[in-house]
Amino acid sequence: MSGMSKIVKTISNIAFPFVMIYGLYIIAHGHLTPGGGFQGGAVVASACAMILVAYGSVWTMGKIKEKRLSILESVGAISFIVLAFLGIFIITEGVFFKNFLANTNLMFGTTVAFQSTAANINTAGVIPLMNFAVGLKVIAGLFAIVLVMAYATSKIKEGKTK
Amino acid sequence: MNDIISFISAHLPAFVVAVPLLGAFLTPLVSRIGDKSRNIFAIIITGLTSIFALLLANDVFTNGIRTYVFGGDYATGQTMVRILFEIDAMNAFMLIIAAILPFAAIVYSWGFMKEQTGLDKYYTLILLMTAGMLGMMMTGDMFNFFVFLEITSIASAALIAFWTNKGNAVAAAFKYIVISSIGALFVLFAIALYYGQYNALNMAVIADSIPVEMGFVDKIALVLLLAALAMKAAIAPMHMWLADAYGRAPSSVTVVLIGTTLASLYAGFRVIFTIHGNQLEQALNSWTIFGYEFSISLANMVGILLVALAVLSIFIGVFMALKQVDLKKMIAYTAVAEIGYMLLAVGAAIAVMGGDLEATAGYTALKGGIFHILNDALDIGLLFLVAGAVYYTAKQTSINKLGGLARNMKYTTVFFLIGLFAVSGLPPMNGFASKLMIYESTFQINPILSIVAILCSILLLAVFVKVFYSVFLGPKLPKFATAKEVPISMLIAMGIIACIIIFIGLFPDIVLQNVVTPAANALNDASSYIAAITGGI
Amino acid sequence: MIYNIPFIAVAALILIGLYTVIFKRNLIKIVIGITLIESGVNLFLITLGFRKDSVAPIFTSNPDVSQTMSLPVPQALTLTSIVIGVAVLALMLSFIVYIYRHYKTLDVRKVVGGDDE
Numbered sequence: 001m002s003g004m005s006k007i008v009k010t011i012s013n014i015a016f017p018f019v020m021i022y023g024l025y026i027i028a029h030g031h032l033t034p035g036g037g038f039q040g041g042a043v044v045a046s047a048c049a050m051i052l053v054a055y056g057s058v059w060t061m062g063k064i065k066e067k068r069l070s071i072l073e074s075v076g077a078i079s080f081i082v083l084a085f086l087g088i089f090i091i092t093e094g095v096f097f098k099n100f101l102a103n104t105n106l107m108f109g110t111t112v113a114f115q116s117t118a119a120n121i122n123t124a125g126v127i128p129l130m131n132f133a134v135g136l137k138v139i140a141g142l143f144a145i146v147l148v149m150a151y152a153t154s155k156i157k158e159g160k161t162k
Numbered sequence: 163m164n165d166i167i168s169f170i171s172a173h174l175p176a177f178v179v180a181v182p183l184l185g186a187f188l189t190p191l192v193s194r195i196g197d198k199s200r201n202i203f204a205i206i207i208t209g210l211t212s213i214f215a216l217l218l219a220n221d222v223f224t225n226g227i228r229t230y231v232f233g234g235d236y237a238t239g240q241t242m243v244r245i246l247f248e249i250d251a252m253n254a255f256m257l258i259i260a261a262i263l264p265f266a267a268i269v270y271s272w273g274f275m276k277e278q279t280g281l282d283k284y285y286t287l288i289l290l291m292t293a294g295m296l297g298m299m300m301t302g303d304m305f306n307f308f309v310f311l312e313i314t315s316i317a318s319a320a321l322i323a324f325w326t327n328k329g330n331a332v333a334a335a336f337k338y339i340v341i342s343s344i345g346a347l348f349v350l351f352a353i354a355l356y357y358g359q360y361n362a363l364n365m366a367v368i369a370d371s372i373p374v375e376m377g378f379v380d381k382i383a384l385v386l387l388l389a390a391l392a393m394k395a396a397i398a399p400m401h402m403w404l405a406d407a408y409g410r411a412p413s414s415v416t417v418v419l420i421g422t423t424l425a426s427l428y429a430g431f432r433v434i435f436t437i438h439g440n441q442l443e444q445a446l447n448s449w450t451i452f453g454y455e456f457s458i459s460l461a462n463m464v465g466i467l468l469v470a471l472a473v474l475s476i477f478i479g480v481f482m483a484l485k486q487v488d489l490k491k492m493i494a495y496t497a498v499a500e501i502g503y504m505l506l507a508v509g510a511a512i513a514v515m516g517g518d519l520e521a522t523a524g525y526t527a528l529k530g531g532i533f534h535i536l537n538d539a540l541d542i543g544l545l546f547l548v549a550g551a552v553y554y555t556a557k558q559t560s561i562n563k564l565g566g567l568a569r570n571m572k573y574t575t576v577f578f579l580i581g582l583f584a585v586s587g588l589p590p591m592n593g594f595a596s597k598l599m600i601y602e603s604t605f606q607i608n609p610i611l612s613i614v615a616i617l618c619s620i621l622l623l624a625v626f627v628k629v630f631y632s633v634f635l636g637p638k639l640p641k642f643a644t645a646k647e648v649p650i651s652m653l654i655a656m657g658i659i660a661c662i663i664i665f666i667g668l669f670p671d672i673v674l675q676n677v678v679t680p681a682a683n684a685l686n687d688a689s690s691y692i693a694a695i696t697g698g699i
Numbered sequence: 700m701i702y703n704i705p706f707i708a709v710a711a712l713i714l715i716g717l718y719t720v721i722f723k724r725n726l727i728k729i730v731i732g733i734t735l736i737e738s739g740v741n742l743f744l745i746t747l748g749f750r751k752d753s754v755a756p757i758f759t760s761n762p763d764v765s766q767t768m769s770l771p772v773p774q775a776l777t778l779t780s781i782v783i784g785v786a787v788l789a790l791m792l793s794f795i796v797y798i799y800r801h802y803k804t805l806d807v808r809k810v811v812g813g814d815d816e
Contacts, residue, residue: 032758034774038782070190077187081180087233088173096176097233119758145789152796305776312783316790323794329801333810336726336794343733343787344720347740350780351713354740357773358747 001154003056012054019047027135031124037131041138048143057150069144076137083130101125174218175230175247178257179297182211186289193282201272204285208268211292215261219254223680227694229302248302248366250691251680255532256299256428258677259539262662263421264292266655267414270547273649274414274554284324291317291418298425302695304353305363307429308346311394314422315342322411322419334406341403345393352387355379366695369437369688376441376460387433388464394426397505398475401498405482408494413550416490417543420497424539427501431508431685434464439688443516465513472509473614475502480618483625489552489559492629493545496585496622500538506615507531507600510607523606528685530599533678537592537666541584544659548578551648551656552633561629566638570645575634577656582630584663586623592663595670705746712739726798726805730791737784741777748773 003009026033027040052060087098094100102125103111110122170177185207193200222228227250234244249257268288275281294314301307319342323335357363359379360371372380396404404423408416434442438460445457479499486492508531514524551574552567553559568575580591587597597619605612647653666673684691712735719732748770756768795805802810 034755034757036778038778074187074190078184078191081184081187085180085184088176095231095233096173096180099233115764117758117764118760142785149789149793149796156796156800305779309779309783312787316783316786319790323797326797329798332794332797332801336791336798336810339787339791339794340720340729340733343791344736347733347736351740351743354744354747354776357744357776 001053001057001150003059004054008054012050016047016051019050020044023047023139024135027131028128029121030131031127032119032121037134038138040131041135042142044135044139045142045146048139049146052143052147052150057147057154060147061151064147066144066148069140069147073137073140073144076133076135076140080130080133080137083126083133087126099125099127101129170214171217171221173230174214174221175228175249175300176232178211178214178218178300179247179293181214182207182289182293182296186286186293189286189289190282193285197281200282200285204268204289205265205272207289208265208292211296212261212265215257215296218249219257219261222249222251222254223676227690229694245301245303245306246364246695247300248691248694249300250694251684252428252432252532253300255536255677255681256425257296259424259536260292260296260299260421262659263417263539263543264288264295266543266547266658267417269658270417270550270652270655271412271414273651274550275412276649278324280324284321287317287321288415288418291321291422295418295422295425298422299428302365303363304356304365304368308350308353311349311426311429312346314425315339315346315394318415318419318422321415322407324412324415325410328410330406331410334403334410338403338407341400342394345390348386348390352383352390355383355386359383364695365432365437366692369439370692370696372438372441374440374444376438376444384433384438388430391426391430391433392471395423395430396498396501397471398478398498398502399471401475401478404498405491405494408497408546409488409491413490413546413553416546420539420542420546423497423501424535427504427535434512435685436688436691442512459516461512461515465509465511465515468505468509469513469611472502472505473611475499475505476614476618480621480625484621487561489561489564489629489633490546490549492561492625493542493549496545496625497538497542499618499622500534500542500585503597503600503615504531504534504538506604506611507534510604510611514607519607523603525682526599527603527607529674529678529682530596530603532681532685533670533674534596534600536673536677537584537596537663540659540663540666541581541591541593544577544656544663545581545585547652547656547659548574548581551652554648554652555645556642561632564633564639565636565642566634567642567645568634569638570642571634571647573647573653574656577660578630578634580660580663582623582626584667586626587619588623590664590667592666592670594667595674705742709739709743709746712736712742724807726795726807726810729807730788730795733791734784734788737780741780741784744773744777744780 023040023043025040026035026043027037030036030040084097087094087100088096091098091100101107101109102123103109108122108125108128110120112120112123185204189200189203192203218228227248229246229248231244231246268285271284271288275284278284291314294310294317297310298307298314301310316339319335319339322338323332325331353363356368359377360368362368362371376384393400408419411419442461442464443459445459446463447458476499479495479497479502483492483495483499486495507527511524511528511531514520514527517524549559551571552564555571556564556567558564584591584593587593597615601612601615604615716732716735716737716739719735720729723729723732750767750769753767753769756771756774798810799805804810
């Protein structure tokens with residue numbers, strides 16, 4: 001598809017960082033407020049889709065090669081599985097997917113008192129890290145889906161058959 | 163060294179699912195290094211998965227039920243709210259099937275897929291399909307089963323459409339994904355009904371909480387669950403996706419697809435035998451006629467329904483296979499008939515539960531049906547690999563245009579003969595042992611069933627002899643003058659499965675005693691499945 | 700009666716979705732029908748988590764610990780189901796792009812059931 005007019009491009013340039021920050025906020029606070037990896041990733045991917053619609057699929061495919069998105073997606077997925085495997089190997093007597101950072105005093109490991117309703121971002125162990133990994137994968141994955149579909153449809157319209 | 167072995171064997175259930183998942187996510191990065199390293203990486207990952215699955219099956223057969231809780235200690239009450247894998251002898255039996263098929267498929271794809279593009283996505287998706295299939299076979303939690311079911315169906319739909327230059331492969335994949343997605347959504351609806359009633363998603367806890375007199379919502383959930391799982395397992399009249407999907411996918415993909423279809427069939431058995439195990443002998447309706455008590459229990463009703471569907475499957479499978487011209491579609495319809503055989507035996511075993519035939523004919527029917535799952539997976543897998551080899555050499559699968567291939571492809575002909583004998587139930591292959599048990603047990607239950615079974619076996623033999631004659635024997639056609647034997651990796655894959663078929667055929671007693679009888683006992687014994695979770699906290 | 704309205708909506712969504720999948724001929728309408736069934740099942744899952752007079756299960760620094768909260772588990776189940784629905788939808792639409800490129804039509808009676816070339 002071809003891009004839209006100059007006004008649309010300028011406004012989407014201005015709006016893009018705000019939407020991205022909002023999406024990353026949803027990912028990062030997934031263990032406290034509604035949200036998490038998939039929801040925040042979908043918001044950021046919709047911001048990227050707004051850029052795609054404003055600038056046209058041919059220009060965007062020229063700037064962002066599909067290979068890089070694929071590598072980003074793989075990094076997100078691999079870090080998720082490696083975090084799950086670390087539950088077996090890091091602590092003694094661990095199981096797969098064990099939350100080995102909760103209730104220790106390492107990275108995300110403050111203990112939450114029983115029946116407390118105060119929200120502390122420094123809690124919940126390995127869950128925020130997994131939220132980041134899933135969020136990265138969702139951003140790359142959804143953006144790749146929309147980009148490839150738009151690019152393929154534009155190729156059909158031009159008359160090329162493959 | 164002992165430490166490492168005991169460490170690995172303590173975490174085996176997690177490794178069996180996590181290793182193919184990790185392999186699937188690493189494949190796009192490995193394939194940037196080169197083609198050969200990606201192929202070797204895929205073979206290593208599948209080989210490791212098969213070894214772990216066989217070790218786990220061995221452990222369960224010797225030591226009893228194993229449970230593995232994800233992310234929790236074995237403290238009080240924590241087991242029941244977490245996702246867990248529970249592996250008893252029936253799961254271990256399915257793990258043996260899942261260990262053989264993907265390894266053969268990936269060894270086969272080394273040679274079969276050599277000149278195609280887009281192969282890094284192919285390997286990723288096959289490893290994802292393997293991980294999903296293994297997760298379906300091992301899980302003890304209903305929602306986890308739904309998630310693995312959807313993973314498997316999405317990955318397999320993308321793989322069925324692999325040859326995108328042919329439009330009909332993509333149309334077959336579209337048909338498959340529509341039917342499979344609706345079926346999975348109804349499975350989710352039934353799981354939501356169970357969750358709303360009992361506030362539990364764990365199979366053992368649901369089995370413990372269903373009252374002996376089934377409520378109205380429980381009956382609806384059972385019907386929806388059985389119908390959707392039967393749709394995924396290609397039981398007539400919901401079998402129509404199977405011919406197109408199996409026939410137009412690449413052959414190595416079809417081999418793993420067989421595993422996923424049989425995993426859905428296993429899930430149907432798990433729902434009937436374990437989750438509703440306490441209600442099976444409960445009388446639903448009883449009348450008194452001339453002073454004589456008649457009562458129909460849930461087992462009778464479900465059993466008669468399953469037997470009726472199975473007979474329909476066998477008839478439709480065999481008669482549609484008779485009129486096919488395309489080699490792969492004919493083998494696909496044979497697969498429909500064979501799934502009908504499995505369901506016939508197990509359905510007959512369910513129908514006589516609680517009666518006087520249960521301990522003799524019913525038990526033999528159950529063992530025959532379960533044994534036939536293993537035999538049929540191997541037979542149909544071998545036949546599809548041979549059909550793929552024929553397509554690789556001759557570039558088409560229509561029987562009318564093939565002929566005289568036995569002169570150039572000697573090994574492939576031998577493998578097709580082994581598959582022919584096995585599928586029609588002739589000795590000394592493995593099909594004979596399981597089909598004999600099915601014939602003799604269903605004859606005691608109702609003679610008409612065994613007449614149908616024997617008749618359709620003979621028709622299958624006729625179909626395959628005709629195919630063998632027209633494809634392999636006969637005069638040499640001039641356009642196949644330069645045809646050579648297929649690459650050696652494809653021969654190795656076919657050889658692995660053929661060796662296992664011959665081994666089971668020559669020594670069926672070993673397999674029956676050590677593998678099939680514990681699986682049949684585990685299916686009948688719902689209370690120890692439940693007690694492993696709720697009793698042993 | 701007012702507490703039964705979500706369940707009636709679930710039944711209506713699933714039935715309309717089934718009608719669309721069975722009786723409509725355009726491929727895209729079949730995909731929309733599947734999305735309707737999926738929305739109905741997700742609504743059913745969410746509705747199961749509600750308890751009488753409950754609030755949302757979020758940390759709010761509210762010192763009243765006797766306030767009932769609705770169950771958070773069905774929300775996680777629904778989220779998983781929505782993610783699966785997105786993936787299936789993307790796959791089905793990609794198949795439709797290929798089918799249109801090959802068969803030049805979106806009528807389901809001409810596409811499915813075609814035989815070999």
